[in-house]
Amino acid sequence: MDMKSVEIKWQNKWEKDKLYTFNKKNIDKKFYCLEMFSYPSASKLHLGHWYNYGLTDSFARYKKMKGFEVFEPMGFDAFGLPAENYAIKTGVHPETSTLSNIETMEKQLKAMGAMFDWNAEIKTCMPDYYKWTQWLFLKLYENGLAYRKEAPVNWCPSCNTVLANEQVVDGCCERCGTQVIKRNLTQWFFKITAYADELLEKLDELDWPEKTKAMQRNWIGKSYGGEITFETESGDKFNVFTTRADTLFGVTFVALAPEHPLVQKLTTNDRKEAVQKYIEDTSKTDEIERLSTAREKTGVFIGAYAINPVNGKKVPIYAADYVLYSYGTGAVMGVAAHDERDYKFAQKYDLPISVVIRDPNGGNKLPYTEDGYLINSLEFDGLSSEEARKAILNRLNSEMKGNHKINYRLRDWLVSRQRYWGAPIPMIHCEKCGTVPVPYKDLPVLLPKDVEFKPDGKSPLAKCESFMNVKCPKCGGEARRDPDTLDTFVCSSWYYLRYPDNKNEDMPFDPEVINQMLPVDKYVGGPEHACMHLLYARFITKALRDMGYLKFDEPFKSLTHQGIILGPDGFRMSKSRGNVVSPDTYIDTYGSDVFRMYLMFGFDYTAGGPWDDNGIKSIAKFTEKIERLVVKASSYKPLADFEKGEDEKALLFAEAYAIKNVDRDMNSFSFNTAIARLMEFVTAIYKYDALENKNEGLVLKTVETLVLLLAPCAPHFAEELWSILGNKKSVFLQAYPVFDESALVKDEIELAVQINSKVKCKIVVPSNADDELIKSTALLNQNVEKSIEGKQIVKTIIVKGRLVNFIVK
């Protein structure tokens, strides 16, 4: 078969018939199947695209044939740095390159033969989309979930922009690998921490990979503890956060983060110089080194003392950079005897070590960081750590010196970017009125085209006077626009809400529609977004719910991550390694269906694995084999009444077995086994068809079943075969085959016979045989007879349909 022309033929037909356009009339049967949208890149679709989009499309087609009204949209995450960097290099405007890349990608995605509903397409860089991204920003602002503050932020000196915590990997920029530095800047944040608890709790009910849920749990990092107030001799108060209030009597020093404001205030004159030098030194140490656990703990005594609220003891205050200003209160109580880090610190600075927890196992190695029983803690002596944590915090609480407290590692999401190619932040700064939101009627704040975007650390928009100058919406006076753009993750945090209502000009989406279409029933994409996109999207959904726009709590009910296809050498594909497998050459040779089917067959979908050239040939052979069979069967007369002999029963069994298993496997993304079952089915049909006394109508019937089962996996090919069989309507408008339960019941079944749990032989019994018959049949077998000769059967275990096990002595 000439796959190329077959593909084009059906793609055109499908488009003409609007086969994949979502029909809102059937919204009660909707199935929202979503693949993470793609970034428009200049290079061709790579294997990863095919693996994600092609195979999920097969899943979606399967759902369609199962009677669902499938909504499978596609769009482009079109703002972002690569286009801007390309522009800086070549002078081509980001809009020009992005739109042309989108055009090429659309063509390629269409050639894939997926049933994307292109009517629902979105491009995040278009004003009709980012208008609503800006709307989202304003809504968050209105509801107190977007705020501006000056804070030390992650700055990438190469990208010349700030980064969210999630975008910093090992102290480096996630995108370019440049070492990230800290800078104090006034930036916009989204208050994702307001939802920390719900983001954590609701994970339990999601059908998501365990690992991804674990990563989010870890990232949110909830810890139960207490805040304890220490007072200094000067009367200043500060809080420490601790999960180990039970060790409070063991505090021998207190450490503040160098950035902590009290450091400046409390440092005594004689220590000023030393402290200043220390702060300067640590700010020079780069993030990576500072974050390394292996690094020696350093600090400096600031000359002041704090009072331990529980026993009035005076302990020295240090500034130490192992204390992070951004977590907890930026201050810790130093318990050298019971904390690894405090112990090292105390050793280095020769601070006292006071043991207050006894190891119940009698150990006396320090530091002892496990729970135990309290000693040297006055009236709390003898309590277990767990009891003591409560008791001590309760006592402090009654004295207004502390309280129970839950802390999260999750920080608010920094969304400002000092870059050009993004959605402008719809805010105006007026000297008189302060920060004023752009009125909704003035949206979108259009991104100006003629902007100098050579990076110099300042927002490119800041240099565009025509953009910056604006009248204050409140007082009408001269004002300036916010020069920053939004993190592209803001654009992608709500796109799944726009797809079903993408042409709406009055609203980002009609709640009426969206509450019926969502949540997404199946979301498929790479695992690399676990703590970014997937977390942000959940947050935005919850925020919009609380504003009354949405009636659901979670955007993505069920999530699957595709694995990664490696190069033939088992390594990740990379240009430098020269092991990149390009889909194009295979598609030219075999067609897109064969390519897709090999991706289905060759790998465990969620695991991925190395590419194998020979594997794809075997699929090509398989499709040719099917084609020969279908062409032959197409001349057979339809099925009339017939006698069911052994051979017919075997074929009908194979058919029912195939339907049952392919159905189940397609539903669970077990594509590799689904194809394996199809191969077995084909073999069974061939075997029957080779008989002299065969019922041709029966062959035809099973071949039809075969084509139906094959259709989601090889859409163009199956469509062509379906028409060869004389059908006029699309195979995708057919109902998925249903299997006949009775066909799966065999007259006779084979059982294994075990003696003392070792298989000795096989017996064949009627499938409805009772235990007695199974037993007696087994005992008649010569092998069995020999094995139990002179011994006594003490127990017989019969597992229906599987085995019989004699325990003999």
Next chain:
RNA sequence: GCGGACGUGGCGGAAUUGGCAGACGCGAUGGACUUAGGAUCCAUUGGGCAACCAUGCAGGUUCGAUUCCUGUCGUCCGCACCA
């Protein structure tokens, strides 16, 4: 250090609730057809002559363990001075 996985033939990978380990395919070997074969078809293919032995290793639970439990080794991924 913490968290999550994973470990099965020469290879990719199967195995529903604990029930005949190795489905399906690749590769390999032998054969048929053929001027030819890198096409097609057929057969064999975990090891061992066999009893048996085999799911990283060592135990445990069980009539029975790839599957459950404990320990251990190894690989991968994520987080990491989070108090």
